[in-house]
Amino acid sequence: MSDLFDDSVPGQPAVGQNAPEFSVSEISGEIKRTLEGTFGRIRVRGEVGRVFKARSGHLYYDIKDDRSVLACTTWKGQISSLSVVPEEGLEVIVTGRLTAFGAQSKYNMNVDEVAVAGQGALMALLEKRKKQLEAEGLFALERKTPLPYLPQIIGVVTSPSGAVIRDILHRLRERFPRKVLVWPVAVQGPNCAPEVTRAIEGFNRMTPGGALPRPDLIIVARGGGAIEDLWGFNEEVVARAAAASDIPLISAVGHETDTTLIDFTSDKRAPTPTAAAELAVPVRLDLMAWVEEQGARLMRGSSQAVQQRRQRLNDLSRAMPRPESLLDSPRQRFDRWSEKLPQALITGVQNRRVELGRKAAGLRPATLHSLVQRRRGMLETALAKLSPFPIAREVMRQKGDLEKLAIRLHAAQDLRIERQRQQLDAAGRQLDILSYKATLARGYAVVRSGEDIITTRVAAASAQALSIEFADGAFDLASSGAVSKGAGDTATPPAAKTADKPAREEKEGGQGSLF
Incomplete structure (x- = not known):
């Protein structure tokens, strides 16, 4: 076995070294084809780990269990078709194809479908989102808008x-x-x-x-x-x-x-x-019934309010006096004051005339002149006793002021006397207007019997003697005849007047005398 790897002879190929050689790209491609051809489209269950969305729009995340991690990729165009967007900590079932990325000697899974692995995981995800939105205040009652009626x-x-x-x-x-x-x-x-x-x-x-x-x-x-x-x-x-x-x-x-x-x-x-x-x-019918009920209540309330106020008005009117009795006392006071007014005016004018005379007695020009002369003599005596010129000038100035004061006093006195004379004349004219003499001047007459004034025919018939006062004098009637008291008039014998009576009656149309 060791002979196969014997390289003691330089320049000679070693025994067993006739295996084909691959480039890095070739071996990466073979691995990619092997993975895709062997597994095809698969489904993998696991927990979502790190989730990263690239600037290009692609989504990168991991699927893991307790021992291994599988890198997953969802391209930008595939994200919109996902029913569930992967979130960290969510247990899901991903569907896609295994592939290799030769540039980094890594393999991953291209995922085009994501499903939540079971209802428990969905509820966990729902609870997580709920807590997040509640923390942001989106569930607060004060931000909710009332519904329109x-x-x-x-x-x-x-x-x-x-x-x-x-x-x-x-x-x-x-x-x-x-x-x-x-x-x-x-x-x-x-x-x-x-x-x-x-x-x-x-x-x-x-x-x-x-x-x-x-x-x-x-x-x-x-x-x-x-x-x-x-x-x-x-x-x-x-x-x-x-x-x-x-x-x-x-x-x-x-x-x-x-x-x-x-x-x-x-x-x-x-x-x-x-x-x-x-x-x-x-409900429209309920709303219409409610409106009708409210209208009926309004009518009943208005009617009751008017009735109560009418009853209250009647109760108060019984406690008030009659309208005609309200004017009785003022009318009586008016009558009393109207009877007292002529005499009060006369008395007022007389009192003011007396007061004017009393004050005018102390303001006669002779009295004021004697007072000024006496003060001037006192001043001249004082000046004779004082020798310095400044004092003399001051005394002369005061003397001039005193003379000016005397002139002003005379003028004020004359003005006051003239004003009071005008007031007296006005009061006299008002007295003349209110006097019964003015009434006599308009053609009326006053019939007296002694001190009594006769105002009826019965009283005239029962009187012993009558006195008729005209504007130009008085005319007396007695049992022995009539005597004229007019100014400049001469007495007419009763016989002549009696003889003249038929002629006057004939001239006046046969109407006899009232007396």
Whole structure:
């Protein structure tokens, strides 16, 4: 055996060294063909290890178990067809082909399909995503938007061919018909998550009042199924799109016992698609009945309020005095003051005339002149006793001031006397206006019997003697005849007046005297 590797003779080929020689590229190609031809398309189960997405878009990750690691590659064009995107720590079953990378003497697996290995792994992944989104605050109640009470337009994200959309439309038609916009999407499989995400974002990008109006409410709905069928609604992109929606969103995925990530990030979760339609709109008949009930309550309340106020008004009106009695006391006071007013004016004028006379007595010019002369004499006497010129000048200045003061005093006194004389004249004119003399001047007369004023025919007939006062004098009637007291008039004998009576009666049309 050792002879085969004997190289003691230089320049001679060793025994047994006739095997073919390969280049590095040749041996790498042979290994690649051997791997691909021997294994073909295979399925491998393991836990996802390191995951790296290159700048070019290709995805590199490892599949491992407790002893070995298998490098995997998914090219950029294959990623969109994956039903599950590999995440570190997830147990998966990958399907693809083994191949070798000769440049680094490595082999790997080109993966074109990834499936989660069992429901336990799916639940573990779901719990991991749930904790991550909750830590970011996407589940917080304060960020959820209240649903509109009665939306005008409702957007529905679901499959157009399933029973879900028919159930929703039927329930809306029964409760309160509304306009519905349907955005068709795949509700399971690898296209579910991206299509649902685009639908939510598309509804939010619509312009309010545009040709295709923006909905006031979004319903994301799907029927029940296994967790693998609902997995598209557990994708992170769907949950984030629901959380970022400006339009209030109701999630109705699966049955009441099914729970997905979109249920936590949506504004409201409905147990079923039919329940989502019931949450979206109220019952029209119930709303109409409620409005009628509220209207009836309003009418009853208004009627009761008016009745109570009317009763209160009646109660208060009974405690108030009669309108005519409210003016009795003011009317009596007015009568008393109107009777006292003429005498009060006369008394006021007389009092002011007396006061004026009393004050005018002390303000006569002779008194003021004597006072000024006396002060001037006192001043001249004081000046005679003072010799310095400055004092004399000061005294002369004060003397001039005193003379000016005396002039001003005379002027003020004259002005005050004139003002009081005018006030007295005005009071006298007012007294003349209020006097009964002015009434006599207009053609009236006053009939007296002694000190009493006669105002009726009966009183005149029973009087012993009458005195009639006119504006130009008084005329007395007595049992012996009449005597005139007018100024400048002469007394007329009774016989002449009696003889003149028939002629006067004939001239006046036969009407006799009242007396």
